[in-house]
Amino acid sequence: MAAPMLRCFSRAAQGPLRRSGILAAQKARGLFKDFFPERGTKVELPELFDRGSAGYTPQTIYCGFDPTEDSLHVGHLLALQGLFHFQRAGHNVIALVGGATARLGDPSGRTKEREALDAGRVRANARALHRGLESLAANHQQLFADGRAWGSFTVLDNSAWYQQQHLVDFLAAVGGHFRMGTLLSRLSVQTRLKSAEGMSLAEFFYQVLQAYDFYHLFQHYRCRVQLGGSDQLGNIMSGYEFIHKLTGEDVFGITVPLITSTTGAKLGKSAGNAVWLNRDRTSPFELYQFFVRQQDDSMESHQLFTQLSLIFCSPVLCLQSS
Numbered sequence: 001m002a003a004p005m006l007r008c009f010s011r012a013a014q015g016p017l018r019r020s021g022i023l024a025a026q027k028a029r030g031l032f033k034d035f036f037p038e039r040g041t042k043v044e045l046p047e048l049f050d051r052g053s054a055g056y057t058p059q060t061i062y063c064g065f066d067p068t069e070d071s072l073h074v075g076h077l078l079a080l081q082g083l084f085h086f087q088r089a090g091h092n093v094i095a096l097v098g099g100a101t102a103r104l105g106d107p108s109g110r111t112k113e114r115e116a117l118d119a120g121r122v123r124a125n126a127r128a129l130h131r132g133l134e135s136l137a138a139n140h141q142q143l144f145a146d147g148r149a150w151g152s153f154t155v156l157d158n159s160a161w162y163q164q165q166h167l168v169d170f171l172a173a174v175g176g177h178f179r180m181g182t183l184l185s186r187l188s189v190q191t192r193l194k195s196a197e198g199m200s201l202a203e204f205f206y207q208v209l210q211a212y213d214f215y216h217l218f219q220h221y222r223c224r225v226q227l228g229g230s231d232q233l234g235n236i237m238s239g240y241e242f243i244h245k246l247t248g249e250d251v252f253g254i255t256v257p258l259i260t261s262t263t264g265a266k267l268g269k270s271a272g273n274a275v276w277l278n279r280d281r282t283s284p285f286e287l288y289q290f291f292v293r294q295q296d297d298s299m300e301s302h303q304l305f306t307q308l309s310l311i312f313c314s315p316v317l318c319l320q321s322s
């Protein structure tokens with residue numbers, strides 16, 4: 001991954017939010033889609049990011065990336081953009097490589113079970129993703145440093161806290177806090193159970209491990225916000241419920257839109273249409289061509305990929321629509 005890739009992008013809640021601040025700004029841009037929970041918490045989500053509120057402190061936000069391949073792809077870009085916007089606003093962000101969860105396979109948005117990966121391949125992919133994420137963060141810092149105090153960008157691997165876990169001990173400590181009815185009600189689970197392929201126990205258990213990841217990061221890094229694609233909302237809900245049961249504390253989820261191809265299909269490794277962020281797999285020119293080939297009526301979505309203010313983006317969009 002290289003700096004020109006980021007230069008390419010830089011040029012180129014259902015309920016009301018406060019009119020100022022990062023949440024409102026990125027909601028207006030279209031980068032932040034849904035917020036969970038919307039209301040009814042002791043401290044509401046916008047208050048955490050309001051510099052004018054009493055006792056304000058920088059927040060910690062995380063997003064997970066499963067190493068089912070050795071490179072990130074265009075489908076990850078909006079989640080990365082979200083992390084970068086938070087970092088530039090002075091908040092600490094964590095990119096979590098799923099060195100453990102990748103072996104189970106996330107069923108969200110999938111019509112059939114992912115091909116099983118052996119442990120050695122997952123470890124190699126995890127190391128590659130770790131390097132890729134650090135490279136992107138370094139390029140982002142180099143290209144967009146503006147003299148303000150940024151938050152930290154940390155890359156972790158969840159295999160670090162699962163390696164020493166024994167299955168029976170884990171189920172005894174964690175399993176009792178999850179209700180089967182709630183887990184079965186998730187849209188990703190319902191969709192798979194009704195399909196011809198069905199769903200394996202490993203895939204079903206994925207949401208439990210993702211919820212535990214959120215809990216671990218909350219306990220050790222005071223992480224209160226999980227960022228993910230819109231297909232991750234069910235898993236984020238599981239994390240919220242688990243943490244709230246154990247601690248009585250409120251945590252939050254923010255989703256970003258899914259990136260789709262010109263035919264409307266979700267971009268991803270398993271869909272066979274991934275556009276990679278590693279120049280060894282997709283050249284910078286091919287990456288550029290991917291965006292050039294997008295339909296004219298999708299021009300508005302290009303503001304999701306830039307660090308430019310909407311003040312600069314709006315005139316360009318007006319020209320396109322005129």
